[in-house]
Amino acid sequence: MLKGDRVGLRARHEEDIPILRAELYDDVVNGSRAEGGPWRPITPGSKDPRLVVDDKEQGHVPFSVVELDGGTLVGTATLWGIDTHNRNAHIGLGLLPSARGKGYGTDVVAVLCHYGFVVRGLHRLQIETLSDNAAMLRAAERNGFVREGVLRSSAWVLGEFLDEVLLGLLAQDWKPDAKHS
Numbered sequence: 001m002l003k004g005d006r007v008g009l010r011a012r013h014e015e016d017i018p019i020l021r022a023e024l025y026d027d028v029v030n031g032s033r034a035e036g037g038p039w040r041p042i043t044p045g046s047k048d049p050r051l052v053v054d055d056k057e058q059g060h061v062p063f064s065v066v067e068l069d070g071g072t073l074v075g076t077a078t079l080w081g082i083d084t085h086n087r088n089a090h091i092g093l094g095l096l097p098s099a100r101g102k103g104y105g106t107d108v109v110a111v112l113c114h115y116g117f118v119v120r121g122l123h124r125l126q127i128e129t130l131s132d133n134a135a136m137l138r139a140a141e142r143n144g145f146v147r148e149g150v151l152r153s154s155a156w157v158l159g160e161f162l163d164e165v166l167l168g169l170l171a172q173d174w175k176p177d178a179k180h181s
Contacts, residue, residue: 002063002115004107005177009063009077009115012053016064016073018044020051023096024076032158033130034094051076058082061115065093065108074099077108079116087123089116093136105139110177113143117171124170130155131163145169 001010021042025031031039053062059082065075075095082089091112095104109127116122127145129136141147145167153161 001066002111002119003068004111006068006102007074007104007107007111008066008068008071009108009111010066012051012062012064017051019073019096020064020076020094023098024094025051029158030094030097033133036155058084065095065104067099067104074104075108077112079112079120082120082122087121088126089120089122089124090126090128091116092127093139100135105135106142109139109143109145113169113174114176117174118176122171124168126169127167128164129167130157131165137165137167140167140169143169144174146173 001008003009024034025042028039051062054060059080061079061082063077064073065077066073073096075093077091077093079089079091091109093105093108093112095108113125116125125145127136127140128151129140131150146169147165148168149166151164151166154164155162
């Protein structure tokens with residue numbers, strides 16, 4: 001497990017899947033805002049590609065996020081689009097509604113940075129998020145990410161086009177917190 005100040009990132013467990021599906025993906029608004037495509041229901045018991053881990057897939061590393069104090073599942077975190085030639089990747093996270101507003105997002109981004117820069121040896125990490133996602137923007141910027149641009153009207157979400165903000169962080173600009181291990 002990778003540990004932050006308050007959360008840990010660990011492998012996805014089978015028992016995480018129904019909780020994450022119910023709390024994150026069965027909700028039309030959350031699902032529509034988190035995905036790059038249209039929301040659709042997934043049959044219970046099916047192999048939901050957003051949640052079932054393929055350990056052979058090298059370009060996508062999904063984690064389950066747990067509270068360090070007690071081990072309660074609080075969300076998902078992912079290093080995705082890993083490009084080993086250009087040494088860059090994207091990061092993303094999703095917190096269960098009950099875990100939002102507690103500072104976990106900032107901690108998750110910090111642990112993903114440690115994983116990307118230290119464990120994987122990447123040079124650049126990138127985040128794309130909806131321009132009204134204040135929590136993700138705050139978590140990114142608290143970890144040193146810089147707003148590099150706005151993708152105007154690039155996301156179709158629940159009947160309207162929304163802007164996305166593109167943020168980046170280079171390894172040499174990252175200020176690591178020695179606690180992540």
